[in-house]
Amino acid sequence: MAPLPFDPVARAGRNWERHWPDEPALTIDAMRAVTSIMRAQQVLLADLDQALRPFGLTFSRYEALVLLSFARDGALSLSRVGERLQVHATSVTNVIDRLEAAGLVSRRPNPDDGRGVLATITEPGRQVAERATRVLNARRFGVESLPAEDLRSLFAILRRLRVEAGDFADEAL
Amino acid sequence: MAPLPFDPVARAGRNWERHWPDEPALTIDAMRAVTSIMRAQQVLLADLDQALRPFGLTFSRYEALVLLSFARDGALSLSRVGERLQVHATSVTNVIDRLEAAGLVSRRPNPDDGRGVLATITEPGRQVAERATRVLNARRFGVESLPAEDLRSLFAILRRLRVEAGDFADEAL
């Protein structure tokens, strides 16, 4: 795809001002910020998925695998996985299905809850998680171009957005 | 989905530090920022898609429709639509197909290029775009919780990320 000789988000902002002259500046600020997030996510996801392809992982599967690698005994109930990654129960089933088919995770009944299932990371799963993480760390998750200050600003600002959206209840406010 | 009593991104950062003690702090900053962008996008897209559902639009279709509404004569070649929205040619065909099926856009041959097709917004399309935009403006695109300063920071920081990712060539650098 040929890169544009101008910023399409900035241009959209100018069009917005022209067509909606009575809207407060805050509205255009919001539109530019949201459009920027959408584009940034698209660019980053494509970059990360490409980096993870040699490992047979997508970013979603990678997130689930790493979550298990950090858990006590390398195991979590599927419901916990869904909570932490904020994905639907059916999506958890799907992601774990694929990780299990690749031999990176195994299922077993939850001894503490007869309704539940524990996903456990396997030894090959740990190895894949570690090698994939080395790759992502080395390319700094696709944001090599940003200084630490900007990265921390992003986290802080988007954290507020996530709290307001109900992503989690802030423990330190 | 029950909201967590803690920030899952912050917790992932602490786990990262514990498992990768030799990684520079910058790596964890990058991981937190990227994960935040992914989650924020997910939350925002769900919010916007829900707001647009009564209009029979997704955010993708809304973006294409608004782009046409801003264009001279309300028309753009499909290749231009793809450039501006940074989506694949096949996705442009798909989006315009659906907008056309809904009567919001019409296709006609490009008089300036026999290979091309022009997408033109219809009068019903303009009305839907205007009503949908009023709704999104009113809810400030889902980021009501952020002050103008944060919205402008997001735009500025993500703009650099987009430039480095080849989203566009900066005209003012």
Place this chain on the structure above:
DNA sequence: CCTATATCAGCTCTACTGATATTT
């Protein structure tokens, strides 16, 4: 009885690949 957990079938959507007809 009501709720929670997980799964399944089925649908929508976006993204991408590879092939193709047409035109420049």
Place this chain on the structure above:
DNA sequence: CAAATATCAGTACAGCTGATATAG
């Protein structure tokens, strides 16, 4: 002939709904 434009078939993926079996 090579490149660009658009389309189509087919695949993969994530996200969701509704239904279901099992267990707390």
